Amino acid sequence: MKSNLIARLSSILTPNELLLSAEERQRFASDQSGLDGALPLAVLRPATVAALSEAVKVCAAAGVAMVPQGGRTGLSGGACATGNCVIVSTMLMSGIAEIDADAMTMTVWAGTPLQVVQEAALEHGLEYPVDIGARGSATIGGTIATNAGGIRVLRHGMTRQHVLGLEVVLPDGRIVARLGKLVKDNAGLDLKHLFIGSEGIFGVITRAVLQLRPATRACTAALLAVRDHDAALACLSAARRTFAGRLTAFEGMWPDYWDFVCHKTELAASPLAADHGFYILAEFALEGDDSAHFENWLGQLLEDGIVEDGVIAKSLSETQALWRVREAIGDVDADFGAHINFDLGISPSQLGHFCDAGDRLLAGMAGVTGTLKVGHVGDGNVHFLVGHEDDAEVSDRIEQALYALVRDYGGTITAEHGVGRLKRDWLSCCRSPKEVDLMRQLKSMLDPGQIMNPGALV
Amino acid sequence: MKSNLIARLSSILTPNELLLSAEERQRFASDQSGLDGALPLAVLRPATVAALSEAVKVCAAAGVAMVPQGGRTGLSGGACATGNCVIVSTMLMSGIAEIDADAMTMTVWAGTPLQVVQEAALEHGLEYPVDIGARGSATIGGTIATNAGGIRVLRHGMTRQHVLGLEVVLPDGRIVARLGKLVKDNAGLDLKHLFIGSEGIFGVITRAVLQLRPATRACTAALLAVRDHDAALACLSAARRTFAGRLTAFEGMWPDYWDFVCHKTELAASPLAADHGFYILAEFALEGDDSAHFENWLGQLLEDGIVEDGVIAKSLSETQALWRVREAIGDVDADFGAHINFDLGISPSQLGHFCDAGDRLLAGMAGVTGTLKVGHVGDGNVHFLVGHEDDAEVSDRIEQALYALVRDYGGTITAEHGVGRLKRDWLSCCRSPKEVDLMRQLKSMLDPGQIMNPGALV
Structure with missing residues (x-):
């Protein structure tokens, strides 16, 4: 069957559009989720929509599963190859049309x-x-x-x-x-x-x-230290009242994360003199007279005790240094060791309490080696990394505990990374049986043969 | 069957939740589209979700069609009663929970x-x-x-x-x-x-x-006169470059509309000394020093010849007077006579050309008595009112012509009013058979008995 399929695909796709060597198939097997994909039968990367459509028809007729792929940067395994599938990559359909x-x-x-x-x-x-x-x-x-x-x-x-x-x-x-x-x-x-x-x-x-x-023009970045997540919410509320749509980012870092990237490792340098209970990286699209206005606003927050300390970036390189602290999350893997990267969403007003509850839950759990928490204040989204001993039973226990807490808070198991293959079995923690049924009905309607990205999402 | 249905509904709903008199049923028969709804069998207005769910189950079991209703302000007939249906109104489920x-x-x-x-x-x-x-x-x-x-x-x-x-x-x-x-x-x-x-x-x-x-605070409203829709686009582009997200509205009025509400009728008073090719009502969320900045900006546009004349509202009553010219569209019915209210969407950069082409098309058509055009510049949405002799053949000819033009421009037959019952037969002017098939598949999946708002949308 396989050689028959390849023969038919070869009549539609050029050699550059149909990769067959074991090495190239291996290269496209996985995304950045850490999940090991199976070895796909072939990698299809048509250069035109017409060729893609014809290739999909051939695979559908043969009942061969297809896994679509973009840049393979996903963190949930949604683009990992399943058994006996072909990869359908869009990489050759690239460019701006207009x-x-x-x-x-x-x-x-x-x-x-x-x-x-x-x-x-x-x-x-x-x-x-x-x-x-x-x-x-x-x-x-x-x-x-x-x-x-x-x-x-x-x-x-x-x-x-x-x-x-x-x-x-x-x-x-x-x-x-x-x-x-x-x-x-x-x-x-x-x-x-x-x-x-x-x-x-x-x-x-x-x-x-x-x-x-x-386009947003001039951007002012500031790092603000506050007592805790609730104080960050108060600060966000003040920022929204004063700057409304000119507030462009409001990222939050918990002390476990701050300590790890600024003190325990050399991933970033702390721009502050002391340590605090919570850290905010805020960015504002300000112009002209707004800058003085912004400094007055921040001065008032310091005076009122809502903000404990703060640094305003005075140059592009200072802005980059502030962002470096936040973006170091992308580089913790080597130093932090085995961990689960939870991408949780909670009502914004409850996120601080949720994280405290999560910390308490994990503190008493055998095999947990540490946590790193970084998130988007105001979006209710926390990237909650839990380090653990390299043991499947431990990691399963951590997932059980934290996803149960998400369910209790009415949150979501994935705010932005998606379900993919890694989180499919946890969907019931945040979706009712009726909702999952509706998703399955839609899947059966649009893909009755269950051949498009099987095993992902539902 | 009907008395049986009513008996069962009466066991679920209170007399205030189940209206049966001919007078009340007539009151809920139609929305604001001008389409005459049939006389519904009953009006259901449950006060709780549980009662609504039970009532829907009774109707579904009896195979009786249901037409959901909100405030009946729709302009496409989507909430008009069909034959042998009940109305399901949400009017008693009102209030802010949190x-x-x-x-x-x-x-x-x-x-x-x-x-x-x-x-x-x-x-x-x-x-x-x-x-x-x-x-x-x-x-x-x-x-x-x-x-x-x-x-x-x-x-x-x-x-x-x-x-x-x-x-x-x-x-x-x-x-x-x-x-x-x-x-x-x-x-x-x-x-x-x-x-x-x-x-x-x-x-x-x-x-x-x-x-x-x-909340957006201080708002500055300005009425700007320009040469034509393309000049309005240039002005919009300049406003976006300078004020970005602080631009809150940018409404457009064509001369046919302006002349009708300011000169032919007494619906509004012109704040300008002369007539122009196109009129803009723009609103900006400006504070403090921004006002002077805004006046400089407008002065430059006048100097550059992009704007021919302009009025900035200096008080709340002046702002209301400017908005009055725009909102008079809601009151033209009595003076304008029989007309079709087209709600067309076109790529924003093509809207001016589309309207010119529409005018040329209608100018040569027997039975057309006039046009009024008002819209949202930047959204590509025009409310294109075409007055006509009270004759079904004439109105059908007008719809044929204008919807065919929409198809040629790759536009939509309804930008914001919806399809309802009035525009269902024109859907193919802006949706492919494949898309309509998908919509019907979804309808069959979620409402296999075709009892929820039958005849609307697809």
């Missing part, structure tokens, strides 16, 4: 890296506001399929908010496209929302129309 | 009027940014079911962008609820987007969690 400055839209191929999209928008005085650490490798198609979040959600929302149009190849090879530049379009059901965040289980996204924004 | 200032969320019952939601948010220094002319009567449930747009879409997007959670009673009476306050939640498919904008064909929305924003 930028319309009046409509503030960009039409882009799915395989284009996020950073390329961001930079192209800036060249037109516009901005694509989705930003994540993996911007250099993550593709726009992958960020849409996973509804990527990141550090600008506070002001601009998730990826879903920025997609005007999509082209998708369905599991049976049909191409469904709506690539207009319409900001408002209530003509029937908005089908694109079925595909955004569906982690590839309904097909392969091939093209998108993105809504851009006027 | 406001969480830290999370900036409001949990609200579906029957709550939009204006009540707006005012309650403001009392907490927050803002619910969806705003439409019918704010006093339109319910929050109805605005969610139709994905309402309005005058703040430019800055804040459609209703869909502001809904965090929903509770829905499905066509079989099952209650599906997700009412958390999670800004970020990627745990599987985001089911709420199936229901937002679905015009009641998948069930009745009973409760919602809304995302609020920091």
